[in-house]
Amino acid sequence: MPMDEVAVTSMSPPQKLITTLLFILCALATKSEPTHAETVRYTLNIAEATVNLTGQPARALAINGQIPAPTLKAREGDTFEITVNNHLSTETSLHWHGLLLPNEQDGVPHVTTPPIAPGGSHVYRFELRQSGTYWYHSHTHEDLQEQLGLYGGIIIHPHHGEPNTEREHLVILSDWNDEDPQRTLAHLKRDGDYYTFKKNTVPSWDRVIQHDALTPRLSQLWTRMGTMDLSDVGYDRFLINGQVEAQLGAAHPGERIKLRLVNASASSYFYVEFAGGDMEILAADGMPVVPLHTRRLLLATAETYDVRVTVPAHQAYELRATAQDGTGYTSAWLGHGEKIAAPTLPKPNTLLTTMHGNPAQYIAHTTNTSNIGHMVHGAHTSATMELHTTDTGHAAHRHGHQEHSGAPPSTPSITRVEVLEDYAPLRAPEPEPTDDRPVREIRLELTGNMDRYVWSFDDTVMADAPPILIRRGERVRMTLVNKTMMHHPLHLHGHFFRVINGQGAYSPLKHTVDVKPHATQVIEFLADEERDWFFHCHNLYHIATGMARVIRYVPDGVMEENLEETWRAHYTDPWFINGLMAVQSNMFDGHARMAWSRHELRAEIEANYDSDYEIDTLYEYIVTPFWGVFAGVNFNHEPGQPTWQRGVWGVRYILPLLIETEWRIDHTGRLRFEVGSTLNLTRRWQFTWRYNTFDEYHLQLEYRFTPDFSLVADYDSDYGEGVGAQIRF
Numbered sequence: 001m002p003m004d005e006v007a008v009t010s011m012s013p014p015q016k017l018i019t020t021l022l023f024i025l026c027a028l029a030t031k032s033e034p035t036h037a038e039t040v041r042y043t044l045n046i047a048e049a050t051v052n053l054t055g056q057p058a059r060a061l062a063i064n065g066q067i068p069a070p071t072l073k074a075r076e077g078d079t080f081e082i083t084v085n086n087h088l089s090t091e092t093s094l095h096w097h098g099l100l101l102p103n104e105q106d107g108v109p110h111v112t113t114p115p116i117a118p119g120g121s122h123v124y125r126f127e128l129r130q131s132g133t134y135w136y137h138s139h140t141h142e143d144l145q146e147q148l149g150l151y152g153g154i155i156i157h158p159h160h161g162e163p164n165t166e167r168e169h170l171v172i173l174s175d176w177n178d179e180d181p182q183r184t185l186a187h188l189k190r191d192g193d194y195y196t197f198k199k200n201t202v203p204s205w206d207r208v209i210q211h212d213a214l215t216p217r218l219s220q221l222w223t224r225m226g227t228m229d230l231s232d233v234g235y236d237r238f239l240i241n242g243q244v245e246a247q248l249g250a251a252h253p254g255e256r257i258k259l260r261l262v263n264a265s266a267s268s269y270f271y272v273e274f275a276g277g278d279m280e281i282l283a284a285d286g287m288p289v290v291p292l293h294t295r296r297l298l299l300a301t302a303e304t305y306d307v308r309v310t311v312p313a314h315q316a317y318e319l320r321a322t323a324q325d326g327t328g329y330t331s332a333w334l335g336h337g338e339k340i341a342a343p344t345l346p347k348p349n350t351l352l353t354t355m356h357g358n359p360a361q362y363i364a365h366t367t368n369t370s371n372i373g374h375m376v377h378g379a380h381t382s383a384t385m386e387l388h389t390t391d392t393g394h395a396a397h398r399h400g401h402q403e404h405s406g407a408p409p410s411t412p413s414i415t416r417v418e419v420l421e422d423y424a425p426l427r428a429p430e431p432e433p434t435d436d437r438p439v440r441e442i443r444l445e446l447t448g449n450m451d452r453y454v455w456s457f458d459d460t461v462m463a464d465a466p467p468i469l470i471r472r473g474e475r476v477r478m479t480l481v482n483k484t485m486m487h488h489p490l491h492l493h494g495h496f497f498r499v500i501n502g503q504g505a506y507s508p509l510k511h512t513v514d515v516k517p518h519a520t521q522v523i524e525f526l527a528d529e530e531r532d533w534f535f536h537c538h539n540l541y542h543i544a545t546g547m548a549r550v551i552r553y554v555p556d557g558v559m560e561e562n563l564e565e566t567w568r569a570h571y572t573d574p575w576f577i578n579g580l581m582a583v584q585s586n587m588f589d590g591h592a593r594m595a596w597s598r599h600e601l602r603a604e605i606e607a608n609y610d611s612d613y614e615i616d617t618l619y620e621y622i623v624t625p626f627w628g629v630f631a632g633v634n635f636n637h638e639p640g641q642p643t644w645q646r647g648v649w650g651v652r653y654i655l656p657l658l659i660e661t662e663w664r665i666d667h668t669g670r671l672r673f674e675v676g677s678t679l680n681l682t683r684r685w686q687f688t689w690r691y692n693t694f695d696e697y698h699l700q701l702e703y704r705f706t707p708d709f710s711l712v713a714d715y716d717s718d719y720g721e722g723v724g725a726q727i728r729f
C-alpha cells in the first residue's frame, strides 16, 4: 500500500488514534518486509549522439548518452515513474514492449499517448503487473528512431519466490547501419531488392545456374513472388549490448548463468548459439515456459527469451548471434581464458526456396560443438528431435495435438530440440483455465508489394483501414495468413496471446509472434482491456510503410475524432520520389516516380539531341501488387512537326515470370500493347528489353558499379544505338 495514497479526512479523535497506530504498524511492516512495492523512478534524456562502429563516425540517438538505453529494473508490484525528456528537434516517444499497463501509458504516439514534443517532457507512471524480461523503445517510426539507438532492456523480478542467486546478464541484440535509416527506407522504396547488391544475394541467373536452382527459381518467377527474403536491409554491423563484440564477465566451471536475450533489432532475426553447449529455455517474451533445451534458437525481432547456460570449464565461451540472412554476426564472451568459438553458420540460399518450402539452411549443422554437447544436459539428448521445417502446420501435425483443444496434452514429449525455430515445442507451465467466452474470429492477411515496398494487412495500409473492433470479455482468435516471402514479427500491445502451437491449453503466452513466409499462425487473447491498442509488424521498415492496425474495444473504446485523424495522418505509407537518368550518346532517358500507398505519379522522358522527344506524365492507381490502372498525357515531338498531345488511359499488368505488360489507348482511339522485363544476368550485369505493337523496341545492357551508378549500352528502334552512364536516385 503506497503511503501517499492514505487519505486522512475529518475524523474523530479515537479514529485519528487508530489511524495513526495503523499508519505506524504499516510503516513498521514496510521496514521488515523488503519486498514491499515501491515507486521506482528513472529519468531518461533522449538526445543526439555519435557512434563509431565501423571506423567512421555516424549519427545515432541515445538515452542518457547510452546505446542501449539504461536497463530499467524493478519488482513485480512496483510502480514505474519514468520521466522522459526530449532533447531532439523532432517528436519522440517511448513504448514499454510487452508490459501490461493502462492504455494511456503505452507510448504509441497519436494512438495511445501524445508524442513528446521537441524540448518537451512526459512522465509515464504505471504499476508492474508481471515479471520477466522486456524492453522499451521509441515508437516514433517516421524518422525510424529505434534503428538509431532508442532501445533498452527492462528486467522485472518476481514479487514472490526465492530470489535468483544465479549470475545473470542482459543480452540486447540489434542491427546497425551508418547510413541514415530514412535513406535506407528511400532505397527500399526505390527497389525492394536494393540491398541484395550489398549482400551479394542478387537472384541473378549465373547464381541460379551455379546453384542448380532453375526449378525453384522458375517457380518463384511463375508465382510472381520473387525470391524469399530473410531481410530487406543490408546492415553494416550486428550488435550485442551496443557493441560488435561484448564481454559479459567472469564465469566459473559448472556455474549456471541466466541470459536475458532481447532482440531489439529494427529488422533482423538472429540465430543464437552458445559455444559451451545447450541453452535451457526458461521463458519466452517474459512468460515462463516448460524448460526446453536447445542448441540453437531463432529470435524474431522484438522477442525476448530467458535462457540458462552452464559453463563447462575455465575458458571463454562465445555466445554468438548470427543474422538470419547470414550477412554477419555479433558475439558476447562469457568467462576468461582460451576462446571457444560458436560454429559459423552457412549462409542461407534463398534461391532454393519455393513458395511452400524453406531454405533449410541450418539443418543439423552441429559439427564443431558436438564434442562438448554431452557435457551439458546430456540426459536429455535421448529425447532429441530435429525440427527442420518452418511450416507450423507440419509441426502441429507431427506432434498430433489438437490445435484448438482445451484439453491438456498427456505429457510434454519434447525436452530438447536441436534448433528451435518454430513455436511447436514451447509449452506453458500452467494450462489456460477453460471458459465459455464468446469467440471473435479475425482473419488478417499479411501482405506486401515488394516492387513498391509497401507492407500492409489485407493489402491495405493502416491509414486506409478501419480499426479492428472487438468487445471486452471476448476471446479473440486471430488467424494470421502470411501471403509474402518474408517473416513478419507481429506484436500486440497491452496483451499476452496464446500462440496456438499444438500444445492445447498449454499453448505458450507471448506478445510477439513470428509468422513465417507463406505460413498461417493462429493466436488467441482474452479481451480484458479497454480502448485502442496497436497491433503491427515489428519490422521497423514494415510498420513505417503501413503494416499496422488499431484494435479497438467497442463501445467504450471510441476515441475522439481529432485523435483518430491524427493517427491516420501518421500511420500511412509516406510518399517518396525516385527515378533514373541516363545520358547516352544516342539519347537521354529520364524517369521520376512519386509513390505512396496505392498511388503513383510518373513522368518519363526519352529524347535525342535533335529535339526529338516523347514525354509521359501519368497517374496510376495500384489495384493489387500485380496490376494498376493509369491515366495521363503523352507528348510527342519530332523535328519540323507540331507537338502531339494525347490523353492516354490504360492498364498495367505483371505476368508470370515478372513480365510487365501495358495496354494503353489514347484519345484518338489508338491502342498499344507493350511488353518487357529486366533480367539480372549477374550481380552487376542486367539486361532490359521492351517491345510494343507500334513496332518500337528497346534493348539495354547495364553494368552496375553500385545500385546507384551504371554504364549502359542500348539499341532503340527510334534513337539507334548508343552508350552512356546512368544514375538512379
Ligand SMILES: [Cu+2]
Pocket: 455, 487, 488, 489, 537, 538, 539, 542, 543, 547
Ligand atoms: Cu513485416
